[in-house]
Amino acid sequence: MAKSDDEILEKLATQDYEYGFVTDIDMEIAKVGLNEDTIRFISGKKEEPEWMLEWRLKGYLSYQKLQMPTWQYFEMPPIDFQGISYYAAPKTKKKFESLDEVDPELLATFAKLGIPLNEQKQLAGVAVDAVFDSVSVATTYKGKLKELGIIFCSMSEAIREHPDLVRKYLGSVVPHTDNIFSALNGAVFSDGSFVYIPKGVRCPMELSTYFRINTENTGQFERTLIIADEGSYVSYLEGCTAPQRDENQLHAAVVEMIALDNAEIKYSTVQNWYPGDKEGKGGIYNFVTKRGACRGVNSKISWTQVETGSAITWKYPSVILQGDNSVGEFYSVAVTKNKQIADTGTKMTHIGRNTRSRIISKGISAGNGQNSYRGLVSLGTKADNSRNFTQCDSLLIGDRCGAHTFPYIESKNPTAKLEHEATTSKIGEDQIFYLNQRGIDTEQAVALIVNGYAREVLDNLPMEFAVEAQKLLSLTLEGSVG
Amino acid sequence: MLSIRNLHANVAGKEILKGINLEVGAGEVHAIMGPNGSGKSSLASVLAGREEYEVTEGEVIFNGKDLLDMAPEIRAREGVFLAFQYPVEIPGVSNINFLKTAVNDVRGHHGLPPLTPKEFLQLTREKQKLVEFDAKLVNRSLNEGFSGGEKKRNEILQLAMLEPKLSILDETDSGLDIDALRIVSAGVNKLRSKDNAFVLITHYQRLLNYIVPDFVHVLWNGKIIKTGTKELALELEEKGYDWLKQESVALDN
16 A cells, blocks of 8 residues: 555655766866855856956955845745865866767766767767766767758866857846846856757757766856857757755856847756755755846747756746747756755846737646746737746645745736736545556656646757656655655 | 355444355356445445445355455456446556556466557457447546446446456446436346356346346445345335335244
8 A cells, every 4th residue: 555655755765766876077176155256266167258358357346246046935045155166177188079979988978877978879869978077078970960061069178169259248148137046157167068050050969068066065056158140950868867965055047148140049957966964955956047028029938847856946947038039948847856956937028019928837746846936027018919828736635745836927018918827736535546447657647747737848848858757757746746 | 156144344343244145156146235334335345345334243255265365456456347436547547558558467366478569459449349449548548537327337248348247337327317327238148157256235126127137235234135137126216225124024033
């Protein structure tokens, strides 16, 4: 019959997180602490031009002026910014001419995570940039992409090789002054991915970055910049994991995207950082700023996220709809269990005419998990005939979890059309019994029901990712029902 | 096949089954009739293993095994099927995916390998024709937005797919129009064999014109107070239940 709660919780804490291992590799780690010297050290390590160092120092200045946010629906844990090391990189050659030169230990790590980097075994149809702690270790399919004029490389390389593009767009969507985490990221970001799709090019494969935190007592601060030039299209995937540790580790990334006239960017995330144990000990603090700007007419930016990891997720992938007829989308599934907290949602800022946005948010709370949807839909005076549709659903599993919804709407335009739908439901005993009665056990039944509930979002993921996400949802909730 | 002996059960502290005795053999069809609140659906729920029902006394032996000792999904895999009176809707879960999971879980229990996608589709097509199920509904979300009749017919499709030994149909006829009733009954009749058994829970004699039972039992106040053949159902249709209730009360005294 039903297993006891303790047994189930035990199972959750010990079995669920498959990626908690540590790679033993020689690392070069910056001295703990944050000051101008730290920033000069990082910039120096990366042999950056002077303008980049200046840009970083401006970020540091903003960071010093900004306060921690106070509006989130959870108690902000104290984060000791001086107790973190801001740079950790495997001690190997700075630049790899080919994959043969990459430390086999690193290749093995990524292989273990299901991300083969070897030429023979590379994922078909997916180009991968693998980031280990502070640096990008490999980018696959670069040659093939280059033929089309597509630039897909690490941010460090982009700063060296494509300074014009970087200078033009970096910080143009998420400025230093946006929030304390984006300011911090600006000051200390160590790597990340850079994508440029030239005019009229439809990127023929999925571009993907896989982030791995390995070293203890470090933070990960990556910066991603994606530019889709006129009439181009790209689909980008992001995955991440981290070892199981007792301390909390900070991940403060910034993603900026720019879509010019008639361009489309689709960004998908499956976030699976270490969530901490059943008592809420350890886990990643995921404080991320993601924003896209639909600068051009008829442009489109779509965010899809499946958030299952991290002790705290604080993340609002947003779209600024500047170009007339531009479209912004946000599809999200966020799962919290044990003592996980997710405060996530989106901002859709309608500026241009006939702009449209669509928000589908599905929160799933189990155990003592707390899940908040926070959304801001704003329509400016010039955003004539603009529309937003928001649907946010919450699913509760058990009676100790919580679901909260904070939808804000600001309309300055009388022609705007806004729709908001929200539901909260408990996973029904009746539904589980129905599936039991057909021979399906309770854990599988919950997985089916949850996947069904999240389907509208999962359907937006690229194929390879959808299967992964489905498995992850089942795994994450394994044992959540007694 | 099924042997129910002196079964007592409570729900929320209130006794609702007060000593049920029933023997169902392979190849038999039993009808259980009785007025509202007599315990018909409770009996079905207890047999399927619904958690709210607490068995306080008695035993249920199914093919030599203690049924009450099994989790609901094990009962199902052993071959007990309940066609629900009110099938639930499960949004986003496709009917076909659900059926595949269920069929393969039952197969796994009996040491059989899962069906290949091709075999599974073939089986689905075959069964769907057998019970005249609308092919369009197979790919829809499980029962979501189905009409009452479509839900009931989906129960029969599942029954056909899972090939249980004992099928309990809990008021499958309620809410069906005459055409749907005919189709559902025809499906059940096609699925009848010398190896399986059916228990039909119903209010109305009407269903029994289509699915002819071997035995008819009348349940009242948590007990079977009368057992007969199909003629008993006709008598009940004509005379109602009151005369039996009086008989039963007289007997108790």
